Every structure is written in C-alpha cells, then in structure tokens.
Amino acid sequence: MKKLIGPFTQILPLAGLPLKGALKDEQLQVVANGGVLTEDGIILAVDDFEKLRKNYPSAQIEEITGDHVLLPGFVDCHTHICFAGSRAKDYAMRNAGKSYLEIAASGGGIWDSVTQTRAATEAELSHLLVQRINRHLAEGVTTVEVKSGYGLSVAEELKQLRAIHQAANKTHAHIISTCLAAHIKPKDFDGAESEYLKYLLSELLPKIKQQGLANRVDIFIERSAFNASDALFYLSRAKQMGFEATVHADQFTTGGSEVAVKARAASADHLEASGDYEIKLLANSDTVAVTLPGASLGLGIGYAPARKLLDAGACLAIASDWNPGSAPMGDLLMQSSVMAAAEKLSSAEVFAGLTYRAAQALKLNDRGTLTKGKLADMQAYPCNDYREILYQQGKLKPVRVWTSENND
Numbered sequence: 001m002k003k004l005i006g007p008f009t010q011i012l013p014l015a016g017l018p019l020k021g022a023l024k025d026e027q028l029q030v031v032a033n034g035g036v037l038t039e040d041g042i043i044l045a046v047d048d049f050e051k052l053r054k055n056y057p058s059a060q061i062e063e064i065t066g067d068h069v070l071l072p073g074f075v076d077c078h079t080h081i082c083f084a085g086s087r088a089k090d091y092a093m094r095n096a097g098k099s100y101l102e103i104a105a106s107g108g109g110i111w112d113s114v115t116q117t118r119a120a121t122e123a124e125l126s127h128l129l130v131q132r133i134n135r136h137l138a139e140g141v142t143t144v145e146v147k148s149g150y151g152l153s154v155a156e157e158l159k160q161l162r163a164i165h166q167a168a169n170k171t172h173a174h175i176i177s178t179c180l181a182a183h184i185k186p187k188d189f190d191g192a193e194s195e196y197l198k199y200l201l202s203e204l205l206p207k208i209k210q211q212g213l214a215n216r217v218d219i220f221i222e223r224s225a226f227n228a229s230d231a232l233f234y235l236s237r238a239k240q241m242g243f244e245a246t247v248h249a250d251q252f253t254t255g256g257s258e259v260a261v262k263a264r265a266a267s268a269d270h271l272e273a274s275g276d277y278e279i280k281l282l283a284n285s286d287t288v289a290v291t292l293p294g295a296s297l298g299l300g301i302g303y304a305p306a307r308k309l310l311d312a313g314a315c316l317a318i319a320s321d322w323n324p325g326s327a328p329m330g331d332l333l334m335q336s337s338v339m340a341a342a343e344k345l346s347s348a349e350v351f352a353g354l355t356y357r358a359a360q361a362l363k364l365n366d367r368g369t370l371t372k373g374k375l376a377d378m379q380a381y382p383c384n385d386y387r388e389i390l391y392q393q394g395k396l397k398p399v400r401v402w403t404s405e406n407n408d
Contacts, residue, residue, distance in 0.1 A: 001039070001059075001060055002037060002038070002039045002044065002056055002058070002059040002060065003037070003038050003039070003059060003060045003061075003062055004035050004036070004037050004038075004049075004052055004053060004056060004059040004060070004061050004062070005035060005036045005037075005038065005062040005064065005378075005402070006033075006034060006035030006036060006049040006052075006062075006063075006064055007033045007034065007035055007049035007050075007064060008031075008033070008034050008035070008036075008049075008064055008068050008069065008070040008380065009032070009033070009067045009068055009069060009383075009384045010030050010031065010032060010034070010069045010070070010384070010385070010386055011030070011031040011034035011036070011046060011069075011070040011370060012028060012029070012030060012031075012069070012070070012071050012072075012351065012370075012386055013029055013031065013046050013072075013369055013370040013371055014028070014029075014071075014072055014351060014352060014355055014356060014368070014369045014370065015029060015046075015369050015370070015371045016029065017348070017352055017356070019315050019356075019357065019360060020283075020313050020314060020315040021310060021311075021313045021314070021315075022310045022311055022346075022349065023310075023346055023348035023349045023352055024346055024348060025346050025347050025348050027348055028347070028348050028351075028386075030386070031046060031047070031048070032048075033048060033049055033050070034046060034047065034048060034049055034070070035047065035048070035049030035052045035053070036070070036370060036376065036378065037052050037056060037059060038376040041375060041376050041403075041404030041405065042373065042374070042375065042376060042404065043370060043371060043372055043373065043374050043375070043376050044372060045372060046370050046371065046372075064380065064400075066382065067382065067383060067384035068380040068381065068382060068383070068399070068400075069380065069381045069383055069384070069385070069386045069388070069389065070370070070378055070379070070380050070381075071140070071351065071355070071370075071378070071379055071380075071381070071386070071389075072355045072356070072367070072368055072369055072370050072374075072377060072378060072379075073140060073141065073142025073143065073355070073367070073377035073378055073379055073401065073402075073403065074140050074141045074142065074143075074332060074333070074354045074355060074358070074379070075141070075142070075143040075317075075354065075355060075358035075359045075361075075362065075364070075367065075368060076136060076141045076143070076144050076145060076319050076320050076322070076332055076358070077143075077145045077176075077267065077269075077288075077290060077317055077319045077358045077359075077361040077362050078145055078147075078246075078267075078269050078290055078292060078319035078320070078321055078361075079144060079145055079146055079147065079319070079320055079321065079322045079323070079330075080146075080147050080149060080150070080180070080321070080322065080323035080324070081129060081132040081133070081136075081144075081146055081322050081323070081330070082117075082125055082128075082129045082146050082147070082148065082150070082160050082163055082164050082167075083113050083116070083117050083125075083128070083150050083323070083324050084113075084116045084117045084119065084120035084124060084125060084128060085112070085113060085115075085116025085117070085119075085120075085324065086116075086324060087108065087112060087113060087324045087325045087328070089108060090103050090108040090109065090112070090325055091298070091328065093106070093108065094299070094300075095300070100224070109325070110150075110183060110184050110325065111184070111186075111187055113150045113323075113324050113325060114150050114151070114152050114156075114186065116150075117150035117151060117156070117160065118150075118151065118156050122159050122162055122163050122166070123163075123166075125159070125160065125163035126163040126164075126166040126167045126170070129146065129163060129164065129167040130167045130170045130171055132322070132330070133146075133167060133171045133173050133175065134171055134173070135330070136173065136322075136330065136332070137171065137172065137173040137401060137403075138397075138398075138401065139331065139332065139333060139397055139398065140333065140379035140397070140398040140401055141173070141332055142173055142174060142367075142377035142378075142379070142401065142403045143173065143174040143175075143176065143358075143359070143362070143364070143367060143377065144173055144174070144175055144176070145175075145176045145177075145178055145319075145362060146164050146167075146175055146176070146177055146178070147177075147178045147179075147180040147218060148160040148161050148164070148177070148178070148179050148180050148181060148214075149179075149180030149181065149182075149183035149218070150183070151181070152181060152183065152184070152186035152189075153186065153188075153189075154203050154204045154207065157179065157181045157204055157208075158204075158207060158208070158211070158213070161177055161179065161208060161211075161213035161214055162213065164177045164213075164214075165177065165213055172403045172405040172406045173403060173405075174367075174375075174377070174403065174404075174405070176216070176362050176364075177213060177214040177215075177216070178214055178216040178217065178218050178246065179204070179205070179208055179213075179214045179216065179217045179218070179243075180217075180218040180219075180220070181200050181204055181217075182196075182197060182200060182217070182218065182219035182220065182225075182226060182231075182234060183220050183225070184220065184224065184225050185225075185226075193225075193226050193227070193230055194230045194233075197219075197226065197230055197231075197233070197234040200234070201234065201237050201238065201241075205217070205238060205241055205243065206241070209241060209242060209243075214243075215242070215243060215244055216243060216244045216245070216246060216266075216362075217234075217235070217238045217243045217244075217245055217246075218245075218246045218247065218248060219231045219234055219235060219247060219248065220248040221247060221248060221249055221255060221256035221259055222248070222251060222252055222253060222256070223252070223253060225248075227255075228255045228256070228258065228259045231247070231256070231259050232259050232262060232263055235247070235259070235263040235265065236263060239263065239264075244265075244266050244363060245260075245263055245264075245265040245266065246260075246265050246266050246267045246268075246269060246361070247259060247260040247263070247265050247267070247268050247269065248269055248270055249268040249269060249270055249271060249274075250268070250270055250271045250272065250273045250274040250278055250304075251270035251271075251272055251273060251295070252272070252273055253273055254273050254274065254275060254277075254278055256268065256270075257271060257274055257278040257281060257282055257287075257289075258278065258281060260282075260287050261281050261282065261285045261287050264285075264286070264287070265287050266287065266288060266360075266361055266362065266363050267287060267288040267289070267290045267317065267361040268282060268287050268288070268289060268290065269290035269292060269319065269321075269361075270290075270291075270292055270295065270304065270321075271289055271290070271291060271304035271305070271309070272295070272296060272301055272302060272303065272304050274304065274305055274309075276308075279305060279308050279309055279312050279314070280312060282309065282312075282314045283309065283312035283313040283314040284313075286315075288314075288315045288316075288317050288357065288360050288361040289304075289309045289314045289315065289316050289317070290316075290317045290318070290319050290358075290361055291303065291304040291306050291309075291316065291317070291318050291319075291339065291353075292304070292318075292319055292320070292321035292327065293318065293335040293336060293338065293339035294320045294321045294322060294326075294327035294329055294330065294331075294332075294335045295321045295326045295327045296339070297327070297329065297335060297338070298325075298326045298327045298328060298329065299326050303339050303342055303343055305343075306318075306339065306343040306345060307343045307344055307345065310345070310349060315357050315360060316349070316352075316353050316357060317353050317354075317357045317358040317360070317361045318332075318335075318336045318339070318350065318353040318354055318358065319332070319358065319361075320332040320335060331394055332354065333354075333389070333394045333397075334393060334394025334395075335394075336350050336353070336354060336390075336394075337350070337390045337392075337393040337394050338393060338394075340390055341393075347386065347387060347389075347390055350390060355367075355368040355369065356368030356369050375403070375404040376402055376403070376404050377402065377403050377404060378401070378402045379398040379400070379401045379402070380398055380399060380400040380401075381396055381397075381398050381399070382396070382399050383396065
C-alpha cells in the first residue's frame with residue numbers, strides 16, 4: 001500500500017548534488033511543506049504535501065504535526081561496535097599523559113579488547129551489538145558498517161562475524177559487515193606480519209566467503225600494525241577472491257592512503273596524518289576519503305584535513321569510528337558538528353558526508369538521498385530550519401526515524 005508521510009516544514013532530499021568536491025548551502029534543495037510518498041519501503045515521490053495528497057487520494061496518511069525537518073537517514077560507514085568489555089582504563093591513562101606503548105605494556109590497547117571479546121559468547125556479542133545499533137538508529141543512523149577485528153584468529157573472527165549477522169536480523173537498521181582480521185598481528189600467532197596475512201588469505205577469507213558473512217575486508221596500515229607492501233599484497237589477493245576493500249590509512253603516519261588508491265579500495269579511513277601528496281592522490285581517485293572525528297576527539301589529536309580534501313575535489317564521508325579504545329562516544333552527529341566548526345564545513349558538506357557520500361564508501365547506491373527509487377530511510381528533527389541541526393551540535397536528536405525495514 002502507498003503511504004504518504006508529512007507534512008514536513010522542510011525536506012532536504014540532498015538530490016542532484018555532486019559526489020565529489022566542495023558544496024555550498026545554496027546548492028541545497030529545500031522542499032517546504034513537503035511530503036514523501038512510499039510503497040514497500042521505497043520512495044515513490046517527494047513533493048508538496050497537499051499536491052501529493054491530491055494526486056494519490058487512496059494513499060494511507062501518516063500525519064506529521066508541528067515543525068519538523070526531514071533528512072535522509074545517516075550512513076555510518078566505519079564502526080567497531082562488535083566488542084565486549086571496556087577500555088576506560090586506557091582512556092584515563094591516555095588523558096594522564098601515558099603513551100600508546102606504555103598503555104599496551106600495562107595490558108591495554110587493542111589486545112585488551114581482543115582478550116575481552118574472545119571471552120564473550122557469540123550470543124553475548126550479538127546482544128551487545130544490537131543495543132549499540134539501536135542506539136545509533138534512534139539517533140538517525142539507518143545504515144551501520146560493523147567490523148570484526150577483535151577476534152584475530154579463524155574461530156574468533158568467524159564468531160564475531162556470525163554475531164554481526166545475527167544482530168542484523170534483530171534490528172530495523174541496515175548492517176554491513178567487514179572483516180578486519182588484519183587489525184594487528186595477534187600476540188599468539190607464531191610468525192611475522194606477512195605470514196599472518198597469508199594465513200588469513202588461506203584459512204579465514206575462504207570460510208567467510210563460503211558462509212556469506214562479509215563481502216568487505218579492511219586492514220590497518222601503521223607502524224604498529226601492517227606495512228604498505230604487505231597490505232597491498234593482502235588487499236590485491238582479497239579482491240581477487242571477490243572482496244571489496246577498505247583501509248585504515250594515515251592515522252599516525254602516511255602511506256596507507258597511497259595503498260588504498262593503488263588497490264582501488266572503496267575508501268581510505270582516518271587520514272589525520274594526510275598531507276598535500278595524499279590529499280591530491282585521494283582527490284584524483286575514486287576512493288572515498290572517510291574522516292573519523294570521534295577518533296580525534298578520543299585521542300586528543302587534530303582532525304583529518306576535511307576542508308583541504310573537499311577543496312581538492314575528494315569525495316568526503318564522515319563516520320564515527322565508534323570503538324572501545326579511541327572513539328568510545330559513538331555520537332555521529334555531535335562529532336560531525338564539532339568537526340564542521342573546526343574545519344569550516346558547510347551544512348551541505350556535512351549532510352552529504354553523512355548520507356550519500358558515506359553510502360558511496362560502502363558501494364551502496366540505493367540510499368543516501370530522498371529521491372524516487374531509493375530506500376525510505378529517513379529521520380525527522382523537531383525544528384523549522386535545517387540549520388538548527390548542526391547549530392545545536394548534536395543535542396537536537398531526531399524524534400522519528402524510518403527505515404525501509406519498518407516503513408511498510
């Protein structure tokens with residue numbers, strides 16, 4: 001049955017905007033007193049509410065009273081929210097001035113999350129994940145990418161990915177799973193980093209493909225993780241097996257974004273250390289530049305050069321990096337609003353980075369705008385001007401969220 005939802009004081013369809021480069025707010029189409037016509041979770045039309053009601057008299061009306069601004073649902077294209085335990089001790093030590101190596105030596109760091117996640121059951125991980133996903137959904141995030149990477153063995157990575165798969169069946173949000181077994185070399189692996197990556201290629205990725213648990217792989221390129229040469233080999237072989245690729249790139253040192261471009265990865269994520277060379281590489285490629293302001297806030301470091309990336313012509317997405325170590329907050333809108341003030345991003349650039357450009361980082365072309373044929377993933381804010389949303393820096397939350405999973 002057709003459903004007409006509205007009227008909304010303003011609708012921002014985010015239609016007709018370029019995939020790459022800088023955006024001005026003057027480029028935004030704003031539909032006043034608008035409505036959205038849907039059927040079976042798919043958008044049929046976005047137009048003046050009264051016009052749609054007249055043209056579709058048999059449509060079921062979902063009436064919206066009071067001032068509301070409608071946006072597409074957000075797409076969080078980089079999270080690590082399948083985990084158990086806490087790293088509050090790490091956070092306190094880091095704020096007290098301890099280094100990464102000092103924290104790791106005291107039993108903290110990524111390996112701490114690996115230990116706690118390995119100790120949890122598949123059911124426990126799925127339960128915790130559903131709670132985090134549904135919090136994200138209530139805050140307007142309708143598509144969530146979720147990485148493994150706290151298992152770091154064949155059995156434990158498969159456990160994590162199965163937990164993600166189970167959670168996807170228990171929420172109205174859309175879940176995209178990614179294998180991050182190449183997070184760090186596990187302490188209990190007897191061999192070099194290159195040998196661990198070959199182990200993943202031969203023993204883990206075929207099982208993931210066979211069981212349909214993920215179509216994407218990720219790798220952390222950094223001095224504390226994997227070098228550029230080994231990473232390029234791993235990504236090339238994974239792509240030959242049919243996986244899409246993404247990269248943890250340029251977080252503390254450069255080199256990762258160049259690998260991402262060479263591997264034709266869907267995205268290069270982090271980029272806090274990216275300089276002019278890396279910015280130009282990304283801008284001249286089809287690899288999406290994903291900024292993670294939550295990590296900058298959690299670690300107390302500078303933001304990725306979002307303004308420079310946009311001005312150079314890159315496709316810029318914004319994601320939360322929600323994880324137990326460096327980005328525990330997980331509030332995507334707040335992080336984006338604060339980064340926008342620091343990096344001088346327009347509202348159009350932020351909203352594009354949270355919707356259709358973030359969808360591009362996941363190779364999804366069926367969401368991210370409110371246009372005919374797209375998924376009816378939407379969120380409504382209790383205000384009469386879209387500029388209020390970023391102005392209130394995350395304190396203004398959506399009061400209604402729709403996804404194609406619950407919009408029939």
